[in-house]
Amino acid sequence: MSTVEVRDLVKHYDKVRAVDGVSLRSADGEYLVLLGPSGCGKTTLLRTIAGLEQPTSGQVLIGDQVVNDLPPRARKIAMVFQSYALYPHKTVLANIVFPLKAEGMDKRAREERARWAAGLLGIEHLLDRKPRQLSGGERQRVALARALVRQPRVFLLDEPLSNLDAKLRASARDELKRFQQEIGTTTIYVTHDQTEAMGLGDRIAVLESGTLRQIGRPIEVYDDPADTFVATFIGSPPMNLVPRDGRLVGFRPEHLLPLELGAEDRVTLKLDVDRIEYLSGDRHVYGTATGLGEPTRVIARLPATVLTPIEPGRTYDFSIRGEKLRYFDAATGRRTDPP
Ligand SMILES: Nc1ncnc2c1ncn2[C@@H]1O[C@H](COP(=O)(O)OP(=O)(O)O)[C@@H](O)[C@H]1O
Ligand SMILES: [Mg+2]
Known part of the structure; x- marks a missing residue:
């Protein structure tokens, strides 16, 4: 050895x-x-x-x-x-x-x-x-x-x-x-x-x-990815990144959940859903997020235990626990502290 x-x-x-x-x-x-x-x-x-x-x-x-x-x-x-x-x-x-x-x-x-x-x-x-x-x-x-x-x-x-x-x-x-x-x-x-x-x-x-x-x-x-390269190279689907106030706000698809499942410390957004994929029991919900930062395409991964009905072509309230958000410098992609 x-x-x-x-x-x-x-x-x-x-x-x-x-x-x-x-x-x-x-x-x-x-x-x-x-x-x-x-x-x-x-x-x-x-x-x-x-x-x-x-x-x-x-x-x-x-x-x-x-x-x-x-x-x-x-x-x-x-x-x-x-x-x-x-x-x-x-x-x-x-x-x-x-x-x-x-x-x-x-x-x-x-x-x-x-x-x-x-x-x-x-x-x-x-x-x-x-x-x-x-x-x-x-x-x-x-x-x-x-x-x-x-x-x-x-x-x-x-x-x-x-x-x-x-x-x-x-x-x-x-x-x-x-x-x-x-x-x-x-x-x-x-x-x-x-x-x-x-x-x-x-x-x-x-x-x-x-x-x-x-x-x-x-x-x-x-x-805890050190930068946006690691954040998006690891994970399938990769980490979502939303531009906001000169930074990128990152969150994993499994942390974006329908609003009623959110915790106290949370941020909310609206998701215009355009497509749903079923993968090993999970629902992958594709859509455009508004209200968090700039409108951005994101993916939510809902485990089979989440029963909320979701249909393409409609808009839903989603939320993310604050502790699950990761912040990156928009110019360098390096991780930064929360604002
Ligand atoms: N013998 C070589 N001569 C010239 N360029 C090389 C040689 N071997 C690798 N490279 C280049 O070095 C870079 C890294 O290659 P490599 O180590 O094979 O990458 P990976 O294994 O991650 O795919 C590539 O741009 C490749 O084209
Ligand atoms: Mg190789």
């Missing part, structure tokens, strides 16, 4: 600022998720930690030791990529032992290690098969076992579930999390999928354009 840290890390490719000054530190045994849109620098950051890229400036530390000058192998890190190429003509067992063979471990010892890894991932019964005889999820586990046999200090996983279909992804996510809890290895997990990040991460580091916007527990980045 080990900590991972980057200090003022910069990686430029000519004019592209792929990573533009990022500092963060994982705890020992932590599951840290790097979350951000495509092109924000997640893969570059991970490859730099792994030693596959040299930083333009800044430091990479593993277990509090600066490893900038260590080659990838010496960093004792295992990386699983989005396209985890398995050798198609080798059996699962041969695929898993491959890195140990390359290191010169003897046959008996490496097969023992492979069986241990296969046992942890629940794939012992597949050891004699070829990759084409496996499902996507099983191939994924073989790739993880192959990374695991080297008993790395740190796992780096780059969108490892993105090749799986949605349903399989949910179960594979669950398995990955349980597996990591069992072995307790520090894991840095890259994804552009905020649902995956919220479900997996002990903490989430939100990146945009090569910079770190916020790092915190899932509930922190959700409830």
Whole structure:
């Protein structure tokens, strides 16, 4: 087990600022998720930690030791990529032992290690098969076992579930999390999928354009976003933002409720409803909010327990508890104090 840290890390490719000054530190045994849109620098950051890229400036530390000058192998890190190429003509067992063979471990010892890894991932019964005889999820586990046999200090996983279909992804996510809890290895997990990040991460580091916007527990980045980027990137539907007096007033869709359900400390608005969607029992009510700030399109998410009849084409009184409002600077998008 080990900590991972980057200090003022910069990686430029000519004019592209792929990573533009990022500092963060994982705890020992932590599951840290790097979350951000495509092109924000997640893969570059991970490859730099792994030693596959040299930083333009800044430091990479593993277990509090600066490893900038260590080659990838010496960093004792295992990386699983989005396209985890398995050798198609080798059996699962041969695929898993491959890195140990390359290191010169003897046959008996490496097969023992492979069986241990296969046992942890629940794939012992597949050891004699070829990759084409496996499902996507099983191939994924073989790739993880192959990374695991080297008993790395740190796992780096780059969108490892993105090749799986949605349903399989949910179960594979669950398995990955349980597996990591069992072995307790520090894991840095890259994804552009905020649902995956919220479900997996002990903490989430939100990146945009090569910079770190916020790092915190899932509930922190959700409830207390540091800026409007985080507020709208996390959450589905995203946080509503209404311009008012030179600021933006933010509130989550589930906090916008029909007036009679509101508490004492509340702000009210009128919602011109134009559309309603039903999603897993919730009603998503789309409309234009007036009376809070400038007229703005917003979404209210009403749980199935809210029975108030609502129809498109009509206007309703809604309210939000004052404590649920978040304020942002309209120019910079940064969080500000309430007025
Ligand atoms: N080898 C490279 N040469 C030039 N530009 C690159 C290279 N690798 C990545 N980039 C650029 O760096 C930025 C970050 O890319 P990447 O780290 O792959 O983002 P992500 O993984 O978040 O999608 C992108 O603009 C990408 O085009
Ligand atoms: Mg990537």
